[in-house]
Amino acid sequence: MTEVTHRRTDARRNHERVVAAARELFARAGLRVTVPEVAAHAGVGRATVYRSYPTKDDLVLAIAQESFADLASWTRSAVDSDMPLSAYVPDLFARLAGDHGLAEAFLEGRLVPATDLLTLIGELTARAKATGEVRGDLTTVDLRVILCGPARQLIALDEWNPAAWRRYAAMVVTALRHPR
Amino acid sequence: MTEVTHRRTDARRNHERVVAAARELFARAGLRVTVPEVAAHAGVGRATVYRSYPTKDDLVLAIAQESFADLASWTRSAVDSDMPLSAYVPDLFARLAGDHGLAEAFLEGRLVPATDLLTLIGELTARAKATGEVRGDLTTVDLRVILCGPARQLIALDEWNPAAWRRYAAMVVTALRHPR
DNA sequence: GGCTAACCGGACACGCGAGTCCGGATCGGC
DNA sequence: GCCGATCCGGACTCGCGTGTCCGGTTAGCC
Secondary structure, three states, X not given: OOOOOOOOHHHHHHHHHHHHHHHHHXXXXXXXXXXXXXXXXXXXXXXXXXXXXXXXXXXXXXXXXXXXXXXXXXXXHHHHOOOOHHHHHHHHHHHHHOOHHHXXXXXXXXXXXXXXXXXXXXXXXXXXXXXXXXXXXXXXXXHHHHHHHHHHHHHXXXXXXXXXXXXXXXXXXHHOOOOO | OOOOOOOOHHXXXXXXXXXXXXXXXXXHHOOOOOHHHHHHHHOOOHHHHHHHOOOHHHXXXXXXXXXXXXXXXXXXXXXXXXXXHHHHHHHHHHHHHOOHHHHXXXXXXXXXXXXXXXXXXXXXXXXXXXXXXXXXXXXXXXXXXXXHHHHHHHHHOXXXXXXXXXXXXXXXXXXXXXXX
């Protein structure tokens, strides 16, 4: 979290606007959103965005790290409270389906090293395997493929609504069970 | 199938090369492959590609229609031989995972009206529902989301190998069953 | 073998997104 | 209120992908 300290209030204000705009646009339309779009949505010039984040990748990284940290702390509480995968996965799926950029970043694994998050999820799945809740050979790659794939497609098809994600979350959970 | 008749043999030969190159590259790297890449791989100039296909979309459409026709005729034979979904889906999944462009085109539904194919798949699923093989409320959109999502991710992650697709095909089939 | 129509492809024009620069505006301390 | 450090953003360059054009070449018929 490279927290830049601006010495003037307008700079800080603009920085906040940029971050807010990036969060919203990345969530809604994925990581292909352009810097000009972010700038316009924030009501600032392009150069103002590049001042805080020299590269578009820097901007993406910053936003993604935020989201990943949220996800990790939430997952940590799930681990602490011994949440079963059947409860965790639908929520995770909902978060991914509600944030296109997050789903992309989490799946592709580029830019952000999600080691914390993956370790925590590994913890959860290990317990779920022990109780026989899911197939014994489940990996975190499996989770990425099975969760992020459909989540991204839901957004791409503009089928994002509570009924849809509940439906697909149920299917996804089913997919993780022992094959018969 | 707008079959262009070339009056010279070299024209026909080049056209074939372009088609072959496009098939290969779209399958391997998806629809984002550029026209210059196709031309280079075919060993011709860019303009030669544009002669047969005035727009990149025209090229994509032509290749996608081919693939869709293949898929449809194969599906028709599956319907005729009363193939169960548990046998059909893994093969479909393999085809999608083996052709990135096909998976993209099938999922996104833009460009190509896949009505024939969807009708046939609807036929198969209707029978599978009747025998209780899958959940009763399964739709073709479900199939697109659940199949194409993971298939595309597999390719994106470069995890494409027989072991991987068999594994995910099994999971995908499980996902279509009745929830418990 | 020669002639013409058909065809080839290198070179060009255009649009768009990433990243840079500098003249002008604004904040904030005195 | 004044002044300097800081910041803003319009205008620019650069790279890349799409689509066009024309001079040179080749196939195919006589």
